Amino acid sequence: MFVDEVEVIFQAGNGGDGKASFYPGQRTGPDGGNGGDGGNLYLAVSSDLTLLNQFQGKKLRKAEDGRMGGKFRKSGKNGQDLTVYLPLGSIVTDLDTNEVFELNEISQKILICKGGFKGRGTHDLASPSNTTPLKAEPGKPGQKRRLKIVLKLIADYGLIGLPNAGKSSLLNELTKANVKVADYPFTTLEPNLGAMGKKILADIPGLIEGASQGRGLGIKFLKHVEKVTMLLHCISAESDYLEEDYRTVRKEIMQFNPELTKKPEIILLTKSDMMSDKDLEKKQKILKKHGRVYLVSILDDRFHPSKLPVFKSDFNPVWMK
Numbered sequence: 001m002f003v004d005e006v007e008v009i010f011q012a013g014n015g016g017d018g019k020a021s022f023y024p025g026q027r028t029g030p031d032g033g034n035g036g037d038g039g040n041l042y043l044a045v046s047s048d049l050t051l052l053n054q055f056q057g058k059k060l061r062k063a064e065d066g067r068m069g070g071k072f073r074k075s076g077k078n079g080q081d082l083t084v085y086l087p088l089g090s091i092v093t094d095l096d097t098n099e100v101f102e103l104n105e106i107s108q109k110i111l112i113c114k115g116g117f118k119g120r121g122t123h124d125l126a127s128p129s130n131t132t133p134l135k136a137e138p139g140k141p142g143q144k145r146r147l148k149i150v151l152k153l154i155a156d157y158g159l160i161g162l163p164n165a166g167k168s169s170l171l172n173e174l175t176k177a178n179v180k181v182a183d184y185p186f187t188t189l190e191p192n193l194g195a196m197g198k199k200i201l202a203d204i205p206g207l208i209e210g211a212s213q214g215r216g217l218g219i220k221f222l223k224h225v226e227k228v229t230m231l232l233h234c235i236s237a238e239s240d241y242l243e244e245d246y247r248t249v250r251k252e253i254m255q256f257n258p259e260l261t262k263k264p265e266i267i268l269l270t271k272s273d274m275m276s277d278k279d280l281e282k283k284q285k286i287l288k289k290h291g292r293v294y295l296v297s298i299l300d301d302r303f304h305p306s307k308l309p310v311f312k313s314d315f316n317p318v319w320m321k
């Protein structure tokens with residue numbers, strides 16, 4: 001099960017209590033050591049999109065508490081910090097304050113819960129006006145937050161299309177992703193990401209008619225298309241119903257969120273190796289009225305997807321619609 005929304009409780013470590021004690025024997029005076037500070041809880045970012053699965057059945061994450069101070073002015077150990085990795089594209093909302101943290105970059109690290117301060121022991125608490133304090137300070141509680149985490153996939157390019165159109169094959173060919181490819185619909189059950197240099201390419205499970213109403217797998221993932229900069233609409237050259245294939249997917253996107261149809265889109269006529277040049281020309285013509293159409297194939301070098309102008313830095317999508 002691919003989890004893309006969870007509610008969790010994150011908690012920093014509590015500060016350790018100070019120690020109330022006095023030197024034994026002839027030496028007098030307070031010797032109680034300070035407690036240790038509670039560990040901080042940090043959020044960090046990973047490209048592993050399945051990371052929200054870690055919260056299934058385990059909603060609490062807590063950094064270590066600081067230890068209590070000891071006799072002979074011995075300080076308690078600080079609690080260890082805890083870093084929780086969340087998928088790139090996570091939007092974290094504090095359910096009590098409505099504060100929002102967006103995790104948009106791999107290098108991000110956010111202090112989300114601050115560890116509690118240590119309590120002072122009787123040694124540090126002693127002062128000229130109170131030379132023998134009887135009580136030590138308790139540690140302060142660590143910050144605790146109730147958080148909602150929603151994953152919105154962030155990518156520069158989103159591969160969309162009917163099931164079996166060859167989307168995952170393109171992802172594998174263009175990036176180091178190694179996702180499952182097979183000759184049947186709905187091979188891909190969860191979105192996958194791959195990196196092409198600094199650009200991120202997303203492979204989204206196939207969309208079918210009714211996806212926006214919940215048919216197939218589509219609806220759960222259509223929201224991920226919302227963060228994509230450009231749509232790469234894959235249509236198999238094998239199909240005899242290119243126009244219908246195109247419209248089916250566009251209609252679902254439109255019904256889900258009309259804003260999505262305003263995104264720049266190019267059409268990729270996939271598996272172009274399976275057709276004669278003459279047929280390819282005809283097929284390309286049919287789709288031309290909807291935008292730029294490119295022939296692609298992972299088997300025919302002439303049409304290798306890495307040659308697509310869209311991946312060149314000077315590519316300008318303005319002409320598109």
Ligand SMILES: Nc1nc2c(ncn2[C@@H]2O[C@H](COP(=O)(O)OP(=O)(O)OP(=O)(O)O)[C@@H](O)[C@H]2O)c(=O)[nH]1
Pocket residue numbers: 161162163164165166167168169170180181182183184185186187188189205206207270271272273274296297298299
């Ligand atoms: N001949 C040929 N076959 C291809 C090409 N690209 C993909 N295929 C085949 O088409 C089938 C479907 O490919 P996938 O990449 O799994 O398609 P998909 O769009 O990700 O499918 P879903 O995940 O089910 O939506 C597989 O059998 C691939 O080997 C291509 O360029 N040429």
Ligand SMILES: [Mg+2]
Pocket residue numbers: 167168169180181187188203205206
């Ligand atoms: Mg696939």
